[in-house]
Amino acid sequence: MTQPGHSHPLSLSLGLLLLLAAALHQSLATSLQTTAAPHKDLGRPERGNYTVTNSNGTVCLMARMGLQLNVSFNSSSQGKTVLDVVNLQPNLTKSSGSCDTDTASLVLTTDGEKTNLTFSFSLNVTSSKYHLSGVTLSALWPDMSVPFNAQNSSLDYLRGTLGRSYMCREEQTLDVAKELSINTFQLQVQPFGITGDQFGAAEECQLDEDDMLIPIIVGAALAGLVLIVLVAYLIGRKRSHAGYQTI
Structure with missing residues (x-):
């Protein structure tokens, strides 16, 4: 025993x-707490393909992502501040922008130019590292009592290496300002060092x-x-x- x-x-x-x-x-x-976002359930936004070309017609910035905007604004119908959530629809969105040696921008325009979303990227030439340094959103939606404007030029998101793309399959939230945050889905972006029209080797985010x-x-x-x-x-x-x- x-x-x-x-x-x-x-x-x-x-x-x-x-x-x-x-x-x-x-x-x-x-x-889960790192990916949670305060939004109503609209489902995942459709993933769009966006490009920027330079003066000679070659692609200088590429982005593939689903975007969801969380916007707080003054509602004319309710007379108070409300939170609205909008999925960007790629088939109704036009992309433009510019590329320089150490800066690049992607401008997304939708709703007949009633919504303009700009992503600004900066490159540290010494370290060959880039990041998303600024976001600007201007919008005039039907229930807005006044045009909406929010921007932040001191961000540090989507960090990558020159010649490589930044990838994040998981949902992540970019906090831009008190009244604006952006949820990204299945994101891959490369603002510098593109060869041809293909993404460089991907550097995956911490969430992935x-x-x-x-x-x-x-x-x-x-x-x-x-x-x-x-x-x-x-x-x-x-x-x-x-x-x-x-x-």
Whole structure:
């Protein structure tokens, strides 16, 4: 018979499993908080393809993404500030912009020029690193009591390397101003160093890397748990046999 005072391997494994589940739950909850956005459920916006060409007709900026605008404005019908959420429709959106040595811009115009969204990128020539440095939105929607304008020229999003594209498949939120944030979906953008009309090698965002890392961590944890249970079982058997006395 088994000597009293020794924990059964099954109890040990269940305790470890509960600890593992709690840790994974906390990790997933944290990950979800980084992508959550305060918007009504419109579904994922359609992914659009946008390009900018320079004076000789060659492509100098490329972007492929779904965009969702979260805009707070004064409502003429309700007489108060409201939050509206709008999915940008690629088939109704025109793209333009400009490209220089260390700056580039993508201008998206829709609703018959009633909505103008500009993304401004900056390149550090010394480090060969670029980032989204500014966003401007001007809009005049039916329920707006006055034209909407919001901008921020000190942003630091979508960081990439010259000659490479920045990619983020997961939904992410770009906080631009108190009254404006932008949700991006399946984003890939390259504002500098384009060769031909193809994206350069992609540098993935932290959200994508975390999403790929979670299954690896879970698999490794479960493998470790199986090993611990096996060792505990063998130790338990050894102690059980040692507990028998010859009469």
